[in-house]
Amino acid sequence: MSTVLLVEDDERLRRALALTLRARGYTVTDVATGREALAEASHRKLDAIVLDLGLPDLDGLEVIRRVRESSALPIVVLSARRDESDKVQALDAGADDYMTKPFGVDELLARLRAAVRRSGRGEDQRVVATPDFTIDLGRKTLTDRSLAPIHLTPTEWGVLETLVRANGLLVTSADLLSEVWGPGYEEQTNYLRVYVGQLRRKIEPDVTRPRYLLTTPGIGYRFDASGATPTSA
């Protein structure tokens, strides 16, 4: 069960969201100002923050920056500001996701789940060793056989981590896309081809014969930690 801090000064919206989140099993602390939000964030154990940008006291961007000084807590921003520049500012300040009002509650729930999952709080802390590299899910690191770090972009890491967490099971392209990129990206299979290609160049001993990141054509991808030589179909 996850604990969410909900920061929204519109009382009707705050109540409705708090009610919905509680109905979905979240523990919710709801506040109406930036100062209350910072106070709660500093002393309460939280799994995520849902933050309205337009607050009566502090600007939501300021709240994000201050939270980021001490915490990597996932922050999903709600905003009536539609400008691309506002979105970029919020993401630059350290928000994990951005939703423009009005939004659907189901979409908020999906994005919140994805943000909490990406942050991996209290979840899967395993270290998965393969013959060629080691993935530490808790520390979010990848090292080669000589323990040298292999650097991944956040998106590459997201793809790899999602596949590793699936424990060898096939992950459909749609699930992978919505997990890493968020709801609404399920059709963008070209993204996956690009990022899986990049990942393979970094981790596969032979990019032309993948052993770890396996494609099931037209369906999805699977991670095989054994790195066994693939049998030709």
Ligand code: CA
């Ligand atoms: Ca507001």
